[in-house]
Amino acid sequence: xxxxxxxxxxxxxxxxxxxxxxxxxxxxxxxxxxxxxxxxxxxxxxxxxxxxxxxxxxxxxxxxxxxxxxxxxxxxxxxxxxxxxxxxxxxxxxxxxxxxxxxxxxxxxxxxxxxxxxxxxxxxxxxxxxxxxxxxxxxxxxxxxxxxxxxxxxxxxxxxxxxxxxxxxxxxxxxxxxxxxxxxxxxxxxxxxxxxxxxxxxxxxxxxxxxxxxxxxxxxxxxxxxxxxxxxxxxxxxxxxxxxxxxxxxxxxxxxxxxxxxxxxxxxxxxxxxxxxxxxxxxxxxxxxxxxxxxxxxxxxxxxxxxxxxxxxxxxxxxxxx
Numbered sequence: 001x002x003x004x005x006x007x008x009x010x011x012x013x014x015x016x017x018x019x020x021x022x023x024x025x026x027x028x029x030x031x032x033x034x035x036x037x038x039x040x041x042x043x044x045x046x047x048x049x050x051x052x053x054x055x056x057x058x059x060x061x062x063x064x065x066x067x068x069x070x071x072x073x074x075x076x077x078x079x080x081x082x083x084x085x086x087x088x089x090x091x092x093x094x095x096x097x098x099x100x101x102x103x104x105x106x107x108x109x110x111x112x113x114x115x116x117x118x119x120x121x122x123x124x125x126x127x128x129x130x131x132x133x134x135x136x137x138x139x140x141x142x143x144x145x146x147x148x149x150x151x152x153x154x155x156x157x158x159x160x161x162x163x164x165x166x167x168x169x170x171x172x173x174x175x176x177x178x179x180x181x182x183x184x185x186x187x188x189x190x191x192x193x194x195x196x197x198x199x200x201x202x203x204x205x206x207x208x209x210x211x212x213x214x215x216x217x218x219x220x221x222x223x224x225x226x227x228x229x230x231x232x233x234x235x236x237x238x239x240x241x242x243x244x245x246x247x248x249x250x251x252x253x254x255x256x257x258x259x260x261x262x263x264x265x266x267x268x269x270x271x272x273x274x275x276x277x278x279x280x281x282x283x284x285x286x287x288x289x290x291x292x293x294x295x296x297x298x299x300x301x302x303x304x305x306x307x308x309x310x311x312x313x314x315x316x317x318x319x320x321x322x
Contacts, residue, residue, distance in 0.1 A: 014167075015168075018168045018169070022069075022157060022219065023157060024218070025062060025217070025218040026151075026155040029055065030059060030151050032055040032059070033052065033059055033082075033144075033148075034148065036048060036055045037052055037144050038139075039051065039052070040052050040135050040138075049089050049093050049096065052089060057086060059082060060079050060082045060083065060086075061212060062215040063151075065171070065172060065216060066168070066215075068165045069165060069168065071156070074153040074154035077150050078154040078155075081151075085138060085139075085147065088138050089135055092128070092131035092132060092135050094244065095124055095128040095131050096128060098124055098244065098245060099121060099124045099125060101245045102117055102118075103121065105245075105271065105274075109271065110270070112263070112267040113267045113268065113271050115267075117268075120248075120252055169219050172215075172216035172219055172220070175215075176209075176213055176216060179205075179209040179212040180209055182205050182208070183202070183208070186198070186201050186206075187202050190202035190236075191286060199239050199243075199286065200240050203236035203240055206229060206232055206236060207233055209229060210230070210233060213229070214226070228289070231289045232286070232289040235285045238282045239282045242275055242278055242279040242282055245275055246272055246275045246276065249268050249272050250272060252268060253265040253272070
C-alpha cells in the first residue's frame with residue numbers, strides 16, 4: 001500500500017476547503033482582469049490601464065504561488081499570456097504617469113521652462129492617445145477570451161499533485177519566505193545609496209513580496225500586516241517615477257540642443273535640478289519607510305500569516321499604489 005503524500009497531513013476535509021478557497025480566489029482574480037479590460041476598451045478611464053496591469057500582476061502572483069498544485073503546462077501558458085499583456089501595457093502606463101507629472105511640474109516654473117515643458121506635454125498627449133488605442137486593441141474581447149480560457153485550464157487544482165507536494169499552507173509559507181528573503185536582500189543595498197537601478201530592483205522585490213502574501217490569503221485566517229509593505233512600495237514608486245521623468249527630460253534637452261535649440265534645451269536645466277531635489281527627498285522617505293521594524297529586524301515571523309484551523313474570509317486588498 002503506497003504511503004500518503006506530503007499533502008495528506010492536512011486531512012481530507014481541510015484540503016478540500018483549501019482547494020475550494022484557492023480556486024475561488026483564482027476565479028475572482030480572473031474576473032478582476034476581465035472587468036479592468038472592459039474599462040480599457042471604453043478608452044475614457046484614466047486609471048483603467050493601471051488597474052488592468054495590477055489585476056494581471058495579482059493573478060500571475062496567485063498562479064505562481066500555487067503552481068506546484070496546478071497543471072504545469074497550462075499554468076506556464078497562462079502566466080506567459082498574462083505577462084505578455086501586462087508588458088504591452090507598460091509603456092502606455094508610463095506615458096500616463098509622465099503626462100500627469102508634467103502637469104504638476106509646470107506650476108511655478110519660469111516662463112521659458114514652462115513653455116518647453118508644456119510643449120513636451122502636448123507631444124506626450126499625442127503619443128498617449130495612440131497608446132490608448134493600442135491598449136484597446138490589446139484588450140479586445142478576442143484576446144481576453146483566449147487569455148481567460150488559458151487561465152481557466154490552469155486554475156484547477158490537480159488532485160494527483162496534492163499527494164506529491166506539501167499541503168497548500170506549507171507551500172505558501174515557503175513562497176512567502178523566498179519572496180521575503182529576496183526583498184530584504186534588495187532593500188539593504190538600495191537604501192544604503194541612491195542608485196536608481198538598485199532602488200527599482202528593491203521596488204520590484206517588495207511588490208512581489210506583498211503580492212505573494214496577498215495570494216496566500218485563501219488558506220490563512222489572518223495575514224501579515226501589509227501597511228509597511230504598501231508604504232515602502234509607495235515610497236519606492238515615487239523614486240522610480242521621478243527617475244523616469246528626469247530621464248525623459250534629459251533626453252528631450254539633448255534632442256533640442258542637437259537641432260540647434262540651445263536655449264530651449266537650457267530651459268530644462270532648472271527643471272531637471274528641481275527633479276533632482278525631489279528625488280533626493282523621495283530617497284529619504286524610502287529610508288524612513290525601510291526603517292520600519294518589519295524590515296530592520298528581519299523577523300521571519302512577521303511575514304508568516306497566522307494559521308487558524310477555521311480560516312476567516314480573506315480581507316479585501318487595498319488599492320494598488322505603486
